[in-house]
Amino acid sequence: MTLRLYNTLQRAAVPFEPLDPPTVRMYACGPTIYDFAHVGNYRSFVVYDLLRRYLMWLGYDVRFVMNLTDVDDKVIDGAAKAGLDIREFTAPFGEAILRDAETLGILPADAYPMATQHIEGMVEWVRRLEEKGLAYAADDGSVYFRIAGFETYGDLKGLDPDSLKTGARVDVDEYEKDDARDFALWKAAKPVDAEVGAAWDSPWGKGRPGWHLECSVMSIAELGETLDIHLGGEDLIFPHHENEIAQSEGVTGQPFVRFWVHVKHLILEGEKMSKSLGNTVTVRELLDEGVEPAAIRHELMSAQYRRELNFTREGLAASSAAVQRLVDFHARLEELTPTEGADDTRVASLADAALGRFRAALDDDLNSAEALAALFVFVKEVNAELDTAAQVNAGDRQAALDAIESMDRVLGLVSLAQAGRAVDDDVAAWADDMVAERDQARKDKDFARADAIRDELAAKGLVLEDSAEGTRWKVVR
RNA sequence: GGCGCCGUAGCCAAGUGGUAAGGCAGAGGCCUGCAAAGCCUUUAUUCCCCGGUUCGAAUCCGGGCGGCGCCUCCA
Numbered sequence: 283m284t285l286r287l288y289n290t291l292q293r294a295a296v297p298f299e300p301l302d303p304p305t306v307r308m309y310a311c312g313p314t315i316y317d318f319a320h321v322g323n324y325r326s327f328v329v330y331d332l333l334r335r336y337l338m339w340l341g342y343d344v345r346f347v348m349n350l351t352d353v354d355d356k357v358i359d360g361a362a363k364a365g366l367d368i369r370e371f372t373a374p375f376g377e378a379i380l381r382d383a384e385t386l387g388i389l390p391a392d393a394y395p396m397a398t399q400h401i402e403g404m405v406e407w408v409r410r411l412e413e414k415g416l417a418y419a420a421d422d423g424s425v426y427f428r429i430a431g432f433e434t435y436g437d438l439k440g441l442d443p444d445s446l447k448t449g450a451r452v453d454v455d456e457y458e459k460d461d462a463r464d465f466a467l468w469k470a471a472k473p474v475d476a477e478v479g480a481a482w483d484s485p486w487g488k489g490r491p492g493w494h495l496e497c498s499v500m501s502i503a504e505l506g507e508t509l510d511i512h513l514g515g516e517d518l519i520f521p522h523h524e525n526e527i528a529q530s531e532g533v534t535g536q537p538f539v540r541f542w543v544h545v546k547h548l549i550l551e552g553e554k555m556s557k558s559l560g561n562t563v564t565v566r567e568l569l570d571e572g573v574e575p576a577a578i579r580h581e582l583m584s585a586q587y588r589r590e591l592n593f594t595r596e597g598l599a600a601s602s603a604a605v606q607r608l609v610d611f612h613a614r615l616e617e618l619t620p621t622e623g624a625d626d627t628r629v630a631s632l633a634d635a636a637l638g639r640f641r642a643a644l645d646d647d648l649n650s651a652e653a654l655a656a657l658f659v660f661v662k663e664v665n666a667e668l669d670t671a672a673q674v675n676a677g678d679r680q681a682a683l684d685a686i687e688s689m690d691r692v693l694g695l696v697s698l699a700q701a702g703r704a705v706d707d708d709v710a711a712w713a714d715d716m717v718a719e720r721d722q723a724r725k726d727k728d729f730a731r732a733d734a735i736r737d738e739l740a741a742k743g744l745v746l747e748d749s750a751e752g753t754r755w756k757v758v759r
Numbered sequence: 760g761g762c763g764c765c766g767u768a769g770c771c772a773a774g775u776g777g778u779a780a781g782g783c784a785g786a787g788g789c790c791u792g793c794a795a796a797g798c799c800u801u802u803a804u805u806c807c808c809c810g811g812u813u814c815g816a817a818u819c820c821g822g823g824c825g826g827c828g829c830c831u832c833c834a
Contacts, residue, residue: 293763310834311834312834313834314832314833314834319834320834322833322834323834324834325834326834327834329834354832355832356832356833439762439829439830440762440763441761441762441829441830462831463831465831465832466832492832493832494831494832513834514834515833515834516764516828516829516834517828517829517833517834518832518833518834519829520829520830520831521830521831521832522831522832524831525831525832544834545834546764546828547827547828547833547834548834549826549827552826554827554828556833557833580782581771584771584772584782585771585772585773586772586773588764589764589765589772589773590764590765590826590827590828591771591772592770592771592772593771594770594771596770596771596783596784597770597771597772597783599783599784600770600771600782600783600784601771601782601783602783603782603783603784604781604782604783607782607783607796610795610796610797611797613796614796614797643773649773651771651772651773651780651781651782652772652773652774652780652781654772654773654781654782655772655773655780655781655782656780656781657781658780658781658782659780659781662781662797662798665796665797665798666797666798666799668797668798669790669797669798670798724792727792729792729793732792732793733792733793733794736793736794736795745794745795745796746794746795747794747795747796747797748791748794748795748796749791749795749796749797754796756795756796758795
């Protein structure tokens with residue numbers, strides 16, 4: 283079995299093989315840091331994380347880079363309104379986005395380059411494109427990419443370049459361009475740009491880089507001229523990624539990206555999520571409402587990444603319960619006392635089957651919904667086996683633990699949920715004392731007292747489970 | 760107008776030619792002092808509708824209906 287990924291370039295799922303195994307060079311278009319990121323952004327980030335973790339799980343050495351766009355029209359507008367320099371304006375958003383990513387169990391990237399750190403490189407690129415006749419300066423000091431000079435323009439999106447000429451959304455203000463389809467590599471500074479610190483010296487006068495340019499320059503600076511995988515939201519296919527290809531290959535003459543992977547946009551409560559509808563939800567808001575991070579992460583991976591995902595509050599509640607089931611299962615295994623010499627159960631073979639199905643699911647274009655199903659089938663089967671078997675040996679217990687922990691290295695749900703259930707030592711000690719007191723009350727048949735203690739613990743989010751081995755308490759979110 | 764996606768139980772969502780995964784929610788039961796957790800049974804004779812192909816279709820084809828995305832800076 284090999285991993286197959288849907289490559290937008292080929293419009294088909296094709297076997298993935300890195301150019302230089304075991305290294306995988308992977309780049310993702312990150313957010314523009316002019317606001318807090320919404321759950322739609324995080325669907326993409328979670329998918330990036332899922333792919334990265336799965337590649338690592340398969341044994342690849344993944345080098346992952348995600349940019350943060352810290353200069354563009356929206357950044358400049360926001361900074362101007364706030365009366366701040368763009369760096370002051372964007373820094374808190376960048377920090378918040380990375381903090382929330384960490385909260386959702388997203389592994390940190392190897393680098394988070396920002397456009398303002400690569401101005402020199404971008405100027406150099408524009409210069410080289412100009413040398414090759416692929417760029418030209420307009421009278422106002424802006425520089426444009428000449429699409430007519432790049433014959434495969436439009437291939438990624440499958441667009442006919444000629445059809446773009448009459449596009450209704452072509453900006454009528456850009457009369458300086460030779461061709462309406464040409465896009466800006468370098469934008470001449472407007473007065474407001476300089477006010478917020480978004481104007482740099484260049485051979486064409488004061489200006490700032492165009493948005494598309496940064497991803498080409500930064501990804502190649504970090505990872506080399508040919509990337510194995512380039513990720514982004516589906517909206518970026520055109521024009522952003524199309525432009526990246528044109529710029530990059532225009533300069534290097536090498537294939538820029540081998541696999542283009544695009545994440546479908548989610549919808550929110552059955553509706554398109556957009557700022558104009560005013561229905562965006564940020565991860566920050568959900569966390570403030572008390573939604574646990576693992577539930578958000580679970581819901582974001584509950585549909586395969588190229589499918590529409592309907593993100594709902596009801597779904598979050600379901601995800602929270604599903605995550606709790608995984609946590610309970612893991613705890614059951616950890617707390618299980620193995621019996622030496624006990625007969626083998628079906629657990630080891632169930633683990634093999636589950637891992638096989640899990641892997642087949644993810645190999646199939648990262649089908650996370652199917653992978654989750656494999657895990658939950660495993661949970662049910664092992665629970666049933668443990669209910670049936672009088673005793674379990676250490677090998678079977680370990681096989682089950684190894685299996686769920688292995689799958690969770692990709693999913694990142696159990697570890698995240700467990701981290702969210704950690705309690706302070708003094709709370710744990712208090713809970714232990716209360717459980718001991720309740721045990722005594724139960725022995726004395728003082729069930730009123732026992733139930734009162736249980737209620738008291740419940741008020742603090744601690745739930746009791748009585749069993750033959752004794753009583754345990756757990757944190758529920 | 761061009762290109763493309765989707766429509767599966769109360770909700771979310773796999774399956775894409777061989778007789779409907781999984782999670783949540785609901786019902787009944789076992790276990791329990793009562794719970795919790797877990798297990799068992801149950802909840803779509805059917806996959807938007809109508810035709811067609813096939814021994815056989817949720818899966819392929821045609822036509823509808825409905826929802827959605829992109830077509831120059833939105834993950």
